[in-house]
Amino acid sequence: DSGVTQTPKHLITATGQRVTLRCSPRSGDLSVYWYQQSLDQGLQFLIQYYNGEERAKGNILERFSAQQFPDLHSELNLSSLELGDSALYFCASSVVGRRGETQYFGPGTRLLVL
């Protein structure tokens, strides 16, 4: 158990819908990362937040957005969902997001878009 929690574990929805994935980092960790794992693209970095502020952006679609709240939990919002958005979405956290610092991953949210 990494100490990072993600809800829900599974999510089934339809194309065009909007969903919110939630992540609670390890106690004391200020930095949160979101990754997408799909069969064709593999594991890809989406976005990083540090203490409420966006720090780095990766291959995140404009239909996707994220935020980190004052209690440090983070939410990833996916809208206008397409079949290709079906994937496993991971959240990771680290203490301050320094380079080389270990990122601890949650169990993931498996999203299925029908």
Added chain:
Amino acid sequence: AQSVTQLDSQVPVFEEAPVELRCNYSSSVSVYLFWYVQYPNQGLQLLLKYLSGSTLVKGINGFEAEFNKSQTSFHLRKPSVHISDTAEYFCAVLTQGGSEKLVFGKGTKLTVNP
């Protein structure tokens, strides 16, 4: 931009046999290197990482990896595998001086047979 190549998508071995999972990376700057393991239906767990210093890195569960800068490789090894090592293994890089995002390889599925 950096990239990671895991040369074998699947590696089947017998229990108690040695195993090597290969990883090569491409980057124009110095990197930090990581190996993560993903057990079925679970998140990613850090096995080991190389930041600096000794090029031979020891991790959890008896795994070790050797950083070879001239060959831009970071192969993962274990002298004697167990059934419980069956999982998917991901190599990842993070550039020094760049963002904190991890760039992952496509993964190697290790299957240990009795």
